[in-house]
Amino acid sequence: MKTLSENRAFGGVQGVYSHRSSACACDMTFGLFLPAQAEDGPVPLLWFLSGLTCTHENAMVKAGAQRWAAEAGIALVFPDTSPRGEGVANDPDFALGQGAGFYVNATQAPWSPHFRMWDYVTDELPRLLFNAFPLAEDVQGITGHSMGGHGALTIAMSFPGRFRSVSAFAPICNPVASDWGRLQFSAYLGNDETTWVAHDATLLTKKRGFDGPMLVDQGTADQFLDKLRPEALAEAMAAARQGGTFRMQKGYDHSYFFVSTFMEDHVSFHAEAFMA
Numbered sequence: 001m002k003t004l005s006e007n008r009a010f011g012g013v014q015g016v017y018s019h020r021s022s023a024c025a026c027d028m029t030f031g032l033f034l035p036a037q038a039e040d041g042p043v044p045l046l047w048f049l050s051g052l053t054c055t056h057e058n059a060m061v062k063a064g065a066q067r068w069a070a071e072a073g074i075a076l077v078f079p080d081t082s083p084r085g086e087g088v089a090n091d092p093d094f095a096l097g098q099g100a101g102f103y104v105n106a107t108q109a110p111w112s113p114h115f116r117m118w119d120y121v122t123d124e125l126p127r128l129l130f131n132a133f134p135l136a137e138d139v140q141g142i143t144g145h146s147m148g149g150h151g152a153l154t155i156a157m158s159f160p161g162r163f164r165s166v167s168a169f170a171p172i173c174n175p176v177a178s179d180w181g182r183l184q185f186s187a188y189l190g191n192d193e194t195t196w197v198a199h200d201a202t203l204l205t206k207k208r209g210f211d212g213p214m215l216v217d218q219g220t221a222d223q224f225l226d227k228l229r230p231e232a233l234a235e236a237m238a239a240a241r242q243g244g245t246f247r248m249q250k251g252y253d254h255s256y257f258f259v260s261t262f263m264e265d266h267v268s269f270h271a272e273a274f275m276a
């Protein structure tokens with residue numbers, strides 16, 4: 001693992017690191033914020049999965065999470081959203097290929113050699129983090145924005161017991177019924193739609209749900225509402241009696257101005273679950 005930068009922030013350290021990934025067969029970069037409390041021992045870890053076009057950097061510099069994480073003594077990890085580099089497949093559409101890994105393991109050409117973000121985020125990166133940094137593996141939460149909200153919800157529901165809490169900002173809620181989903185799942189997973197079901201937060205909520213607190217925020221002025229389909233997840237939560245809070249935030253769009261506005265609430269929400 002290589003240290004690319006380390007900067008003092010809110011009494012802790014905001015680092016950026018790169019490493020050779022065996023899951024993605026390329027070098028991967030991630031951001032990790034360690035609060036001051038990490039100097040005295042392992043601290044809880046909150047994952048932040050980012051959306052389309054993002055690298056590890058967007059949320060790290062625009063979501064304003066470090067201040068609240070520092071106060072609560074929580075570490076934050078900001079993984080990249082796809083494999084990258086020469087020899088890694090790509091597409092002119094910003095919603096497919098590099099910057100758009102959708103947190104799945106691709107099985108189809110030309111994506112399958114590198115696009116294994118599910119394994120990267122759920123297996124390889126956690127192993128690396130818990131070996132290298134003072135992080136409490138038994139106290140984790142997960143959140144994310146847009147495509148990253150989809151990743152956070154599907155991963156939380158697929159690993160019962162791993163995450164104490166899950167939250168999402170404007171998540172892609174029902175990708176099997178959306179242009180942000182159908183195109184990518186066809187490309188990465190192929191045309192057999194039965195393989196898509198494991199990656200749809202609405203279908204997973206109906207099937208098994210999440211055994212812990214859930215918080216979802218969605219702006220009512222989001223320019224991508226038709227692709228995000230919040231109504232599908234809200235309905236599934238009600239139908240499945242999933243505990244949780246789904247908030248429609250009046251006038252907010254899809255940007256990091258929306259994310260940063262509600263970040264304090266999300267960090268507090270996870271901090272409360274970590275203390276329970």
Ligand SMILES: N[C@@H](CCC(=O)N[C@@H](CS)C(=O)NCC(=O)O)C(=O)O
Nearest residue numbers: 051052053054058094146147255256
């Ligand atoms: N570039 C796309 C929008 C992509 C987009 O809004 N991406 C969101 C996540 S889905 C994001 O976080 N963008 C990076 C940023 O705002 O820093 C477009 O013009 O339609």
